Amino acid sequence: MNRQTMNHLPSRLVICFALALLCTTSWNTIAAPKNVILIIGDGFDDQHVTMGRNYLTGMSGTLILDGLPFRGAVQVETLSASGEPEYVADSANTATAIATGRITSVGRVGTDIADEDLPTIAERAIGAGLRVGLVTTSSITDATPASFLAHVSSRSCEGPEEILGSTYYGLPQPVCPQDAKQNNGPGSIIEQLFSSKAHILFGGGQKFLNQIMASGESIRSLAEKNGFRVITDRDELSEIQTDQAIIGLFDTENLEVKWRGSDGRRAAPTETSWLHSLSDFLGEATPPEIMECEPNPAFAATPELASMTATALRHLSASNESGFFLMVESASIDKQSHKRNPCGSLGEIAQLEEVLAVSLEFAGQHNDTLVMVTADHAQAAQILPEPSHYSDYPVPIYSPGHTARVRTREGSVMRINYATNNGFSEEHTGANVPLFANLSDPKLLKPFMKQRDLYHAMMTFLGLNSGDNELKD
Template sequence: MVRRTTMVAAAGALALGGLAIGSAVQAVSPGFTDDRSANLSSAINSEKPRNVILLIGDGTDDSIITAARNYELGAKGRFALDELPFTGAMTTFGLKTGPNPDDYPINYVSDSAPTASGWSTGKKTVDSRISQGPSASDTTPGTDYDTVLEKYKLQGKRTGNVSTAEITDATPAAAGAHINLRACQGPADMANCTAAKKSNNGKGSIAEQLVDNKIDVLLGGGKQRYTQATDAGPTVLDYAKSDKLKYNVVENKDALDSVKTLDNGPILGLFTSGNMTPRYQPLVATAAGAGGPDTTCQTANRGTQPSLADMTDKAIKLLDNDKGFFLQVESAMIDKQEHASDICGAIGDVVELDSALKVAQAYQAKHPDTLIIVTGDHAHSTQIVGNGAGTTEGATGATGGKATTTLKTFDGDPMTVAYSTAPPNAPGASTSQSHTGSQIRVAASGPQAANVTGTIDQTDLFATMLGRTPSKVATPATPPTPAAPSARPALAVVADKKISAKALKTKGLRVSTSASAATSVKITLLKGSKVLATRNLGSAGGTAYLRARGSVKGAVKVVVTATGPGGSTSKTRSSAVTR
């Protein structure tokens, strides 16, 4: 049964009047023109959510969001995550171990374990600790704290946990496991978590705990943790598939696509041995400066792995039921590629996060009692810096950073990013950039989404996701003025003007769109009257890569149609396919 609630379109859609996307940008504001008070007021819903979808960009702060936006959409573009109606700032500090349980020291720069534990349990803890309280030392266990996922499981709701990292990594682990150190991912990794070993009457490794918690949908990497032998003898994978737990294991996109129901048991998707492959090939910053004004990110070969949007879509379809569900989705490689000073890898997973959000929004549109929250776990080291050209300093090179990379953005202009929390990688060596302690963005839509506004702490998300006691929302004394007739969608389109036949089959023709006043955007690739490929995007458009099967040569046509309450707008672009 679906509750009756009010859904409105996200406020602040991009105004495209007079905007030249992909070329020299005209001197106009990218902002909105009408007062948004009525839209924001009508988006407030104080009821408790029936479903909760929490989307996490690991290491995602405003700096990497801005870099990804500039590259993918241009400075005046907007991701779906930029257009959620309620946005706030979120603090991420943690604690340090110590002898005094009444006064643990503050840790201003935390790792993913205590930050993910913060929203999962509503309580602060120490670095490397998974949903377990602080203690005197790293190897001394703390008190286990119940998580949102576990509480919803007890209520009879279905639960899901999706990540592009190993599913036993810190962020997904915090949703459904309790252990003193995040490194204790599999039975063979328990040297510093001996009290948690099952042979010592503990709960076992993270891999064991996640399946013991009978999470309905577990999808990600990390098969290597599940092929380890348990204290009892069989591997964790065999244990998961046993009659006790009855997990169905899938290991590629086709196998995941074939799953239609949870009636035969929960789903465990293990698509790689370790972390899943980022969207883009690496581009690593160097002391001399990598990349250049014409450098672009190249699509990586992810083989049979599903995308984050694929996994999110399948998880939602399997979890959907009358009682409701909780789903955590992590775009993990943002953080991991920032550690590696790899700007393309990090940008690609911001795009993956936004694509997963669009999947969640499509479900929310039909199920308005669904709360969607998008945030990160902590800030990171990527900074956008001056590249010398046109700066007031008159410099000839990058204006800061121990290691830098320059990319050509969607606007056609160079953007330089810098990393300064660690030295650049030396030949044959590897260094890791560090987290930072800045507050980060949090945004939401749906029931109780207004609770993310202002400056909150990530522990505040715990009560919001479980559903706070509803407050009474005042009704305006004067009804708002009736809205003017809906305008036709505004649409901007840029497509690659030339592509090789091989690239068209493997990488795809890049088409970037931006729309306002639309509910959907459709891209069609044509050769004459023959349809080669189609893609459906969300209301704001975005960037898509259209691949054509078979041999194609000569002129092709891209038709983009934005449809909304006021009608539809179409634009056509031509491209040449070469040998």
């Protein structure tokens, strides 16, 4: 033992004592794991996390998720239809990876590239007697929630009508005839969700309730026949009995978002002067006016994501000795980034933070609860200098895409850029995504994981067999 080591002897004792204490006090957490709350921020990459931090808490502030004891990075894996690596995903193949531990191709829901159904953590949890809830700000049939309880070859097969044909921005969408009931398949996404043994399904998607299945029955009657109570008004959230499985659909399709830009403004192209059309080096470029984020009037009757989550937690935990798996998605971080609407995304990030607060409070009262926050894939938005770092140059310097200048709560202007394509909807991007958790257990969560590893981590925490065994529901 050298002199330096001897000098540190007292601190060595402190460290060993601390480890022993940790070993004792954290014991209950390790001994009786049973609840998983998985919070997915759709498109919630590090640019969006930082946008949220800057807007909500300021440049030097900290989000609730920044205070969590674990943070890592997760590699997103995508296959082409023929099984080659691809570097950018969508919400269907990523949610499938998280839900099943298997990688697949863009657009696939709970199926591999050979169209085999992949058992999900939610199905295995139900099979083992745990309760399951899915809560989202999208339609309940959207790719992320769908991938936890449904198996179709394309995310577009949301209802019994869409499974045989639909359009998106005028373009015919993939169909899933082999999954249709009339072909002895398991049916569309909504049919599979409403035939599951889930306890809570909250989101949008009222438009599917009146669709008619091959049997001639409506989706609503399918739900009721399978023991669900169907609610469509947020006021019912506080009234419902905890012993019944509940479907809550609070909008026609996706839920409205909480915030919008001043007067509904989104990011916009930079205006350039006539002279600039003659030469890149001439004329003026005028960026869009600064905007504030304001409440979105259309949100008025929409339940908060945190309120749906609190209800879900009450229902999933009431008189339940077997634990639960709850997936909560803040879906429109991504959807509003597609639409170049930073305030829309920021409102959804604020909702994610509120959900995390509710979840951590629950975990504080039920210390056998793993709370994880992650994203499914990265998205288009980038924070740019305001003004450009090249604004002193005597030529017009501006983004070739769409720009928004958002005033943050601390009063500075945050410039957000969307420039991945020239079309009606921005592209996803390929960066690894963040992972946060309320416990730091190196056996469970590692600093770098692949998205499919998250399935195995959650299954291990729940004490479920995560192998390739048959689906048991």
